[in-house]
Amino acid sequence: MDSKVPLKQAKTAAPVTTKGLAELDVRTGMQAAALKQAVTDHLRYSIGRLQVVTTPHDYYYALALAVRDRMQQRWINTSQTYFDLNRKIVCYLSAEFLMGPHLGNNLLNLGIEQEARTALAELGQDLDTVLECEEEPGLGNGGLGRLAACYLDSLATLQRPAIGYGIRYEFGIFDQEIHDGWQTEITDKWLRYGNPWEIAKPEVVYYVNWGGHTEHYRDVAGNDRIRWVPYRVVKGTAYDTPIQGYDVNNCNTLRLWSAEAVESFNFQAFNIGDYYQAVDDKVISETVTKVLYPNDEPQIGKRLRLGQQYFFVSCSLQDMLHILDLVGVPIENFAQRYAVQLNDTHPSIGVAELMRLLVDERQLDWDKAWAITVQTFGYTNHTLLPEALETWPLSMFQALLPRHLEIIYEINRYFLDEVRARFPGDDARVARMSLIGEEGEKCVRMAHLATVGSHAINGVAALHSDLLKASVLKDFYEMWPERFGNKTNGVTPRRFLALANPGLRALLNEALGEQWPVDLEQLHQLEAQADDVAFRREWRAVKEANKKRLADYIRAHTGIELDPSWLFDIQVKRIHEYKRQHLNVLHIVTLYRRLKENPALKIPPRAFIFGGKAAPGYFMAKRIIKLINAVAETINTDPDVNMCMKVAFVPNFNVQNAQLIYPAANLSEQISTAGKEASGTGNMKFMLNGALTIGTLDGANVEIREEVGAENFFLFGLTAEEVERIKREGHRPADYVASNPELRAVLELINSGHFSRGNAEVFRPVVDNLIYSDPFLVLADYATYVACQERVSAAWQDKENWTRMSILNTARSGKFSSDRAIREYCDEIWNVQAVTVKL
Numbered sequence: 160m161d162s163k164v165p166l167k168q169a170k171t172a173a174p175v176t177t178k179g180l181a182e183l184d185v186r187t188g189m190q191a192a193a194l195k196q197a198v199t200d201h202l203r204y205s206i207g208r209l210q211v212v213t214t215p216h217d218y219y220y221a222l223a224l225a226v227r228d229r230m231q232q233r234w235i236n237t238s239q240t241y242f243d244l245n246r247k248i249v250c251y252l253s254a255e256f257l258m259g260p261h262l263g264n265n266l267l268n269l270g271i272e273q274e275a276r277t278a279l280a281e282l283g284q285d286l287d288t289v290l291e292c293e294e295e296p297g298l299g300n301g302g303l304g305r306l307a308a309c310y311l312d313s314l315a316t317l318q319r320p321a322i323g324y325g326i327r328y329e330f331g332i333f334d335q336e337i338h339d340g341w342q343t344e345i346t347d348k349w350l351r352y353g354n355p356w357e358i359a360k361p362e363v364v365y366y367v368n369w370g371g372h373t374e375h376y377r378d379v380a381g382n383d384r385i386r387w388v389p390y391r392v393v394k395g396t397a398y399d400t401p402i403q404g405y406d407v408n409n410c411n412t413l414r415l416w417s418a419e420a421v422e423s424f425n426f427q428a429f430n431i432g433d434y435y436q437a438v439d440d441k442v443i444s445e446t447v448t449k450v451l452y453p454n455d456e457p458q459i460g461k462r463l464r465l466g467q468q469y470f471f472v473s474c475s476l477q478d479m480l481h482i483l484d485l486v487g488v489p490i491e492n493f494a495q496r497y498a499v500q501l502n503d504t505h506p507s508i509g510v511a512e513l514m515r516l517l518v519d520e521r522q523l524d525w526d527k528a529w530a531i532t533v534q535t536f537g538y539t540n541h542t543l544l545p546e547a548l549e550t551w552p553l554s555m556f557q558a559l560l561p562r563h564l565e566i567i568y569e570i571n572r573y574f575l576d577e578v579r580a581r582f583p584g585d586d587a588r589v590a591r592m593s594l595i596g597e598e599g600e601k602c603v604r605m606a607h608l609a610t611v612g613s614h615a616i617n618g619v620a621a622l623h624s625d626l627l628k629a630s631v632l633k634d635f636y637e638m639w640p641e642r643f644g645n646k647t648n649g650v651t652p653r654r655f656l657a658l659a660n661p662g663l664r665a666l667l668n669e670a671l672g673e674q675w676p677v678d679l680e681q682l683h684q685l686e687a688q689a690d691d692v693a694f695r696r697e698w699r700a701v702k703e704a705n706k707k708r709l710a711d712y713i714r715a716h717t718g719i720e721l722d723p724s725w726l727f728d729i730q731v732k733r734i735h736e737y738k739r740q741h742l743n744v745l746h747i748v749t750l751y752r753r754l755k756e757n758p759a760l761k762i763p764p765r766a767f768i769f770g771g772k773a774a775p776g777y778f779m780a781k782r783i784i785k786l787i788n789a790v791a792e793t794i795n796t797d798p799d800v801n802m803c804m805k806v807a808f809v810p811n812f813n814v815q816n817a818q819l820i821y822p823a824a825n826l827s828e829q830i831s832t833a834g835k836e837a838s839g840t841g842n843m844k845f846m847l848n849g850a851l852t853i854g855t856l857d858g859a860n861v862e863i864r865e866e867v868g869a870e871n872f873f874l875f876g877l878t879a880e881e882v883e884r885i886k887r888e889g890h891r892p893a894d895y896v897a898s899n900p901e902l903r904a905v906l907e908l909i910n911s912g913h914f915s916r917g918n919a920e921v922f923r924p925v926v927d928n929l930i931y932s933d934p935f936l937v938l939a940d941y942a943t944y945v946a947c948q949e950r951v952s953a954a955w956q957d958k959e960n961w962t963r964m965s966i967l968n969t970a971r972s973g974k975f976s977s978d979r980a981i982r983e984y985c986d987e988i989w990n991v992q993a994v995t996v997k998l
């Protein structure tokens with residue numbers, strides 16, 4: 160070593176110079192130059208890849224880290240400000256958060272998209288290519304999980320203190336591939352290459368009990384108390400993701416819990432038996448947050464699912480109590496500091512868990528604890544389908560959560576006394592309302608627990624909230640009418656318009672200025688432009704470009720060529736019989752037959768586009784996917800028809816490709832059986848992007864039609880009331896077949912093997928189900944649907960008027976912003992105010 164270089168020199172730090180400031184800028188600077196330097200630094204210091212082998216994914220990761228750095232100060236200041244001001248916080252409990260890719264959205268909300276584009280360009284990279292590298296966190300099934308994500312975006316943008324609490328599934332919703340027309344499921348290894356957005360908080364851990372039994376004891380004051388002696392304890396660790404508001408400094412937190420075994424191996428002390436026991440324990444504990452359950456899977460025996468629900472709810476409630484302790488707020492004030500929303504029944508075990516924490520762990524008396532619990536919770540219902548209302552077999556519940564079962568019995572005892580006092584002698588009502596179902600195998604009714612434990616209960620669209628009060632929660636409504644309300648869903652215009660549709664964003668900015676993303680009612684000002692020929696031309700150009708973008712994507716992923724000048728008729732959503740993708744197929748086959756029978760027939764050319772996943776165990780839904788692909792193959796290759804109709808199934812519908820799909824639609828298919836779709840939110844995303852809707856009077860379609868005007872909406876089908884009446888009187892699907900020769904011919908063609916290379920077995924289950932049972936009244940709505948589609952085709956031929964209607968759809972979509980919905984929740988249920996965060 161050169162003795163002239165004193166070893167100590169490195170330690171005596173040079174005084175901070177301007178160089179130090181420049182380094183600081185690399186973490187926080189919003190200019191392109193600072194971002195460029197930040198990306199270069201992260202490539203070197205965080206990723207450590209040699210320049211020659213850097214891939215677009217490396218650039219994605221480096222840019223993501225640079226963007227997270229820029230949120231860091233906002234994030235810390237936000238938490239600090241909320242604590243300092245002691246403000247009430249919304250805790251949104253949801254088993255699912257379907258966030259979608261973060262990078263593009265964070266760039267948008269921070270207002271640095273252009274800077275990032277320039278920075279990457281100077282490094283020889285294209286921002287769009289880099290954005291495509293993000294593996295989206297698919298921690299949700301569909302509408303319910305995506306709604307939670309939209310609500311987090313609005314809460315941050317509206318500067319409301321909020322934490323999203325959920326589960327950090329190691330495997331999210333499966334990736335869908337289509338092989339020979341069939342869906343195959345591929346495990347979603349979203350964490351494979353790391354997750355630059357989250358920060359693990361190994362110091363934020365809680366312990367969650369499992370199984371075992373309870374026992375009585377006397378506390379020091381001589382009171383009789385109960386303690387839970389668990390069989391197993393699982394550790395939950397917090398992983399935090401920043402949720403940056405749009406054009407504000409507020410940066411809220413999504414806190415997801417990951418399960419681990421409590422004891423890591425004790426390598427000194429083990430003998431062989433202990434060793435295997437320890438490994439076993441680790442595996443069992445970590446299983447808890449391994450995988451997201453797909454919807455529509457039979458819930459029977461899903462012990463692990465109850466475990467997941469309890470695990471994340473317990474961690475979250477313990478976290479809330481811990482934070483109160485930290486800031487020195489007495490536990491009696493819990494409900495003044497937290498508004499806890501139950502996103503469906505999945506977190507409703509929280510009602511019993513908060514009681515346990517307050518009574519058993521914090522020694523509050525029962526009545527006080529119950530008052531706090533009811534004041535704290537709100538419950539949002541998302542479905543009326545009886546098969547989707549959660550119940551747990553008593554035996555299973557008892558084995559996993561023995562103390563909670565006792566608490567539920569106690570809640571039920573008080574509650575049923577109240578019911579008897581209000582409705583003396585009405586034993587049937589008591590049995591209907593009980594938290595414990597007694598018909599068949601005894602079970603815990605989670606919707607009843609959520610309802611009894613909440614001061615506010617809401618549905619997600621006006622019709623749905625009304626049906627809730629008239630059907631599944633009727634008895635509860637009669638008891639506490641003041642607790643029931645409606646909060647029609649909304650979607651974030653930042654992700655689903657500004658980010659997804661940059662062409663339309665530019666046009667709107669030009670026409671309206673730049674405030675519409677945070678004040679969506681401003682879109683109304685577009686109405687005046689609907690009659691302006693030049694504006695309509697620009698509007699069409701944007702739509703056409705979006706259709707080309709989608710056509711390119713579909714060609715790349717399916718090989719199917721679509722012509723962007725055709726009508727793009729799109730149905731994307733989970734595949735379910737009540738959503739009636741097969742009704743759409745019946746219309747397609749009807750057109751196909753008409754064209755084959757009558758070669759002179761002229762129909763305006765249409766591309767029928769589908770997308771959506773079926774639950775892996777949902778037989779009928781998977782057949783429907785196969786049917787769509789089979790019909791697609793036949794039609795797309797038949798020169799008699801493929802000059803005016805084509806069919807495409809977009810594989811692996813997710814948030815990322817949804818952002819290409821919604822902006823490209825001319826027609827939005829919202830054709831569920833009336834009374835079955837609680838709200839729908841895809842319907843809103845399409846409308847926002849200027850699609851016209853063909854739909855039934857179901858969910859939020861009713862309000863969409865009210866807003867846009869009946870003349871700008873293609874309505875068909877039975878009403879919810881008519882559906883109920885027909886079901887009551889007995890639906891005879893065969894009558895519709897007998898009286899409609901065209902329908903019969905369509906069903907026969909499908910059944911004949913015409914679309915399945917002569918194999919007449921493949922679609923028999925679908926056709927038989929329609930003819931002999933038709934639980935969702937597909938055949939009852941067929942004729943009016945086909946007729947309505949004829950009105951669509953006629954309207955499409957008048958380009959100018961169609962464009963006018965398209966503009967009016969966007970112009971009148973302001974109500975469906977998630978900002979409106981979140982304001983209503985904050986004002987009417989949560990009582991949570993805005994807090995300004997300074998930098």
Ligand code: F58
Binds near residue numbers: 541
């Ligand atoms: C959906 N529910 C509703 N559930 O179907 C839809 O109408 C509504 O717009 C949306 O919620 C938001 O309110 C839904 O997506 C699920 O995916 C559950 C996940 C867990 C298992 C049971 C289904």
